[in-house]
Amino acid sequence: MPSKPYHHGDLRRALIEAAVEIAREHGADEVSLRRVARHAGVSHAAPYHHFPDRTALIAAVAEVGFRALANDVSAVERSIESPRERLHEAGVAYVVFAVSNPEQFRLMFSREIADSTPYPDLHAAAADARAGLERAVAASRLGSGTTSEPIDVAAAWALVHGLATLIIDGQLGNEAASPEGAAALSRAAIHAFWSQRS
Amino acid sequence: MPSKPYHHGDLRRALIEAAVEIAREHGADEVSLRRVARHAGVSHAAPYHHFPDRTALIAAVAEVGFRALANDVSAVERSIESPRERLHEAGVAYVVFAVSNPEQFRLMFSREIADSTPYPDLHAAAADARAGLERAVAASRLGSGTTSEPIDVAAAWALVHGLATLIIDGQLGNEAASPEGAAALSRAAIHAFWSQRS
DNA sequence: GCTCGATGTTGACAGTGGTAAGATTCACGC
DNA sequence: GCGTGAATCTTACCACTGTCAACATCGAGC
Missing domain, CATH: 1.10.10 (Arc Repressor Mutant, subunit A)
Known part of the structure; x- marks a missing residue:
């Protein structure tokens, strides 16, 4: 042998x-x-x-991470009817992915690959993941018609990304460390911004 | 000599x-x-x-960063009358601080000091900074009366923290890299969540 | 004025990313 | 079948890092 x-x-x-x-x-x-x-x-x-160097390895790892994230987000997209609800749950999926794979998430947003242009495959995978959120935002038309869409995408992304990073750094308490806790917290946070309307 | x-x-x-x-x-x-x-x-x-070690130096640097951040946020707090506007501008100040001092901001939220309990001074400084946001949220009563306050704080913090980290990592475009651009972007993002009401 | 603790230095160790030179093996043309 | 060149892997280095131990120097208080 x-x-x-x-x-x-x-x-x-x-x-x-x-x-x-x-x-x-x-x-x-x-x-x-x-x-x-x-x-x-x-x-x-x-x-x-x-x-070629360490960064390229990290980029490859991040690439598979972004593919998994894009997959999780679009799975939610396919399973929910209401555009509003779909956007909310896509955001929850983003946070749950981060909490379920915290170290990989950290790698995906580590500084050395913040500029992904030298790594086309990574760039494409990250764009795919972002496209999921963009579709959800466009379909739900967050905000009134007066706000431009890129701002809506940035706001939605910032909210879920902030939740994800704060949770995996332990800044939002230990209840949020589990995927279930993270889902509950992020759902509540998202609703906090919408509750004033309903 | x-x-x-x-x-x-x-x-x-x-x-x-x-x-x-x-x-x-x-x-x-x-x-x-x-x-x-x-x-x-x-x-x-x-x-x-x-x-005692490298982490303790980082903690000391982060401590002065948090003090500066707390200062910036409470300066806004003292200068604005409307509670709603005050909350918005406190958030803008958070993002502007991060964009104006990106590397120090990174140090403040670097992983090695995510748990600040071994560094009481850092812990206190970080708590002070957070207290600024908490006061602003409590005064403005973000959301309807049905949502609990810690969730409101978490949501507000997540939004501005997400904006800050995404901007300083260049994920939200180059226009947002300058303090002025960051202020404009974060103001627009914050308003995107409120515009549906006005 | 002496001594002791605080502060500083030198030198070592293991670990890191990265490069160069050599060994091994695979694939392909003959 | 067989050689030869390219791809792959190894060993040996370099400079850098955090950390520790041993030693040098200084200042403050008895």
Whole structure:
């Protein structure tokens, strides 16, 4: 049995999975190239044959994260009739994703890849995720007709993104740390902004 | 002339200022203990006589940041009559502070000090800043009387915090990068949530 | 005026991202 | 079948980081 062939076979994928696992178990800032390589059973320089540098690995991990987020958001989109309700639940899905995968979420919005233009695949995945929110906002026509749409998208995104980051940093209490608690809190927060109308 | 006395005199303060300056000029993640020490003109181990570890230095920097933020927010509080307007402008001040001091803002919400309980002074400063928003929310009674107040605070905080983080990460376009642009954007976003009422 | 604690320095260690040079193996043309 | 070049992986370095231990220097109070 070739227990350890010289060539790994699918090291790129293995490195990404190792990074996700290390992030989940030890935190996003424990994801170092060397540790990822160790976890995948290769030498510390092997990753450089698949990623030009550490940032590129993070970008790849973030890319799969954005794809999962886009998936979660559009699943909600397909399952709800009322445009207003659909927007609300898309926001809840955003927050729940962050709370369910806090370390990956942190990686997705880590500073080194804030400008995603050098990573086209990441850029596309992030745009897809954002497009989900944009569709939900456009359909529900948040605000009166006088406000321009980009502002509505920015406001909606900011609200759920703020909830997500504050919750996963523990700033909004421990009840919100669980996906159920996060869903309840974000639903309540969203309704707080709309309750004055109903 | 004693160009370099053996003892610095006020090294603790000098280290904090050096950290702020390095963050401003080179980015928050360039703030290393050794670089800060170098910038202050002392050896790389000198900081350990004033801070137990790197995190404690970050906590000290974040503390002055939170004090400045609390100051900015309560300055707005004192200058505006209408409770509703006061809440809105307190939120704008939060975002403008972040955009005006992006690297310090990042330090203030960096993960290593997300739990501020080991740093009582930082904890108090952060609580002061938050208290500003809480007062503004309580006075304006965001939402109808049926929503509980902590939710209102969380929602308001999440909105402005989300705006702040998204803007300083460049996710909301370059127009928002300037303090004026950020003020305009955040005012519009806040009004987007209220316009449906007026 | 001496001593002791506070403050500073030098030197070491393990860990990191990154590069260079060499080893191994795969794929493909003959 | 077989060689040869490219892709992959390894070992060995470099500079940098946080942190600690040992030692040097100074100031404040007895």
